[in-house]
Amino acid sequence: MVTEDPPAPLLQMQGIVKTFPGARALDGVDLDVLPGEVHCLLGQNGAGKSTLIKVLAGAHQPTDGTILMDGEPIDIPHPVAALEHGVATMYQELDVVDGLTVAENIFLGHELATGGFTRRRELVRRTREILARLGHSEISPNREVSSLPAAGKQVVSMARALSHDARVIVMDEPSAVLDSGEVDNLFRVVEELTNQGIAIIYISHRLEEIRRIGDRITVLKDGKTVGRNLRVADTPTDELIRLMTGRDVEFVFPDSPGVAEDAPVLLDVDGLALDGTFHDVSFRVRSGEIVGLAGLVGSGRSEIIETVYGARRASRGTVTVSGKKLRPGDVPAAVDAGIGLCPEERKSQGLVLDEPVYRNITLSSFASLARAGWLDEPAEKKAATVQIEALDLRPRDAGRAARTLSGGNQQKALLARWLVHGCEVLLLDEPTRGVDVGARSEIYALIRRLADAGNAVVVISSEIPEVLGLADNVLVVSDGEVVHRCPAKDINEHGVLDLVMEGSVA
């Protein structure tokens, strides 16, 4: 698509800055998009991709910087304005309404109506037209969207963008929900669109996809543009990964004393599988060891430890804790055996936010802190306070509602819950998500201390340096499979990214 004499850019973003309280998400991002090109946006988790596309979609207001369309500066104060300027965004979670028909979905919010009555015939005719442009005439405009597969819903979402006369369509990991046949189809549609002069901003972690359909690449790191308008054809993978990695990490990771050869195996996962998500995962964690699972979002990392914990019922395989085999899909049994999970979403999965901190801490320990169903609040407060002090949870007020704690302290409250219970196997999913940069090193030190005290720890993080810095041993997960395992010191960020990004298309 790119000719020798490139046409004038359709969309330009210049020096975009976006600050949130306590964080600078975007720190001067530049992006030029030409008409009819597929422009790939690349970067690790937290590099600023999502924030950038939210700015473009009108969901966030940039703190600084200019957005130009056809060389004219534009303002995008709200999502409808983005559509008016011809920018449509397809988020990963497809925003279609299941109960409505294809046609109704496409014209949702700008229904064709006269005096409040929908013009059904016109609606169907226009829908057919748009679907034909996408090469999907086989989808009936009157079909209910809930009956379409994910790929079909994606087409509807794109058709909606076209119904707004979109000239730039942002696609956020569109292939994540598709199988390989559907991906081919997606690429065909993308080609149809670019042939009509529409520009696509394509976000994906899969380098193979980018090579197949991408024209140019912009690489983000730490909220900055580090690679600009790279031609896909002449940029080697190595170069891309080099640009994405080496993020400034100002954290101190505690040293590992190493795991004793004869340390007892506390957690033994053997051949664990969850159909459709991951298969044949085996690993062991010894007392004093931290095992890290590295992989991208959607690789199956979280599902693996949720299945180990029994929050999902394994299709096959066994989990053995301290020699005791667990019944699949039974969280109380796992907790009894001494596994504790600190889930990814602390607020929605971990804490009862309006209850006091001490009650959150003792929630799993009534077996020891209550007698025959009767609570012993003084004992609860005492047990909680011991952990609050040991973990340096602040403020030192056990009676405060969990909602009022900072992210790092909420994480400590969850750790305290399992320590009160006497868990020896700790599963930590994204332990520093939502934790202030300043508090992270403290959480790292804490996790290492817990391991040194003889616990077995499994850590998941989307931030690869975090996994490598914390863990003794690392499993690299990609597409529901453990693709590599090695001591953490034998692999670097570059190596991990190489492994997970070179995975084939589905």
Next chain:
Amino acid sequence: MNTQTSAPPAEEHASRSSWLRGSAGRNLGLVLALALICVVGVITGGERFADWGNILTILRLAAVLGVVSIGMTFVITSGGIDLSVGSVLGLATVWATTLATQTMADSFHWIVIVFTALAVGTAAGLINGAIIAYGKVVAFIATLAMMAGARGLAEIISDRQTQRVQSNEFTAFFRADFLGVPVLVWMFVVVAIAGWFLLNRTTFGRRTVAIGGNAEAARLAGIKVKRHTVYIYGLAGLTAGIAAVGMLGRTTAGTSTNGFLLELDAIAAVVVGGTLLAGGRGTIFGTVLGVLIFTTLTNVFVMNNMSSSAQLVAKGLIIVVAVLLQQRFANKPSSTT
């Protein structure tokens, strides 16, 4: 706790400023509302209202609604709803007064009537709970089905006839006074106290609050959420059964219309009392006050010969005002001091 010697005055100050927003403050508001209704009662009714006999009448009338509302408090605190308690109460009164049950009671003891009512109520509640927890049916729908089904079953069993309690001992027992207070009122008092302990002093209550506050977090903390849900609805059914016994004691009539729309009064009393409809916070004391507010209001209206339609309007206003006030409190959590 003992280590906080550093700044007790600040702490005290904080707790004082949050006091009005806390549960004590909410209950104070309810007490004031109840007092206001009583003042109106005294002004309009004078001696007739302030009479000890009238107070006992109010309490006796409050007993049936009160017992059901205690069970409902647990359901709502857990984030659920039970629309079936009124119908289940009706079914329990009918089942406990069938010829078969009464014959058995005749030959054995009147306690058979009591146990039958409790068993019917509990069984209906457990069925609700099982359908909600294991059938994954929304509580609103599952209990709506029970509401229709139990009422229909009561009509079939009774053939829409009123069945009188034949046992004189039963009637005598529930019409008697104990320490100058009717047995029915004692029943409410005992259930309320038991409910308070269950909610505030047992793991059952703590788990109920946790499930209502964040069911997913409760599940991942290792709480058996499904089993607990069954117990909660079983408890609501049990209170409906106890209330059915109270109803029989008061009226001696087992009819399929008993407890008609009682569930709505119970939900109103619970929510006005300060239990969050969304779950995660429940108060037995508030529920008792909510029940007393509605019952006293009815008494004042009846005494002044005002229509039941006017009562409904007043009730509606109280519900709206109470919930609006609650939401204002909810927006400023008591813990941010």
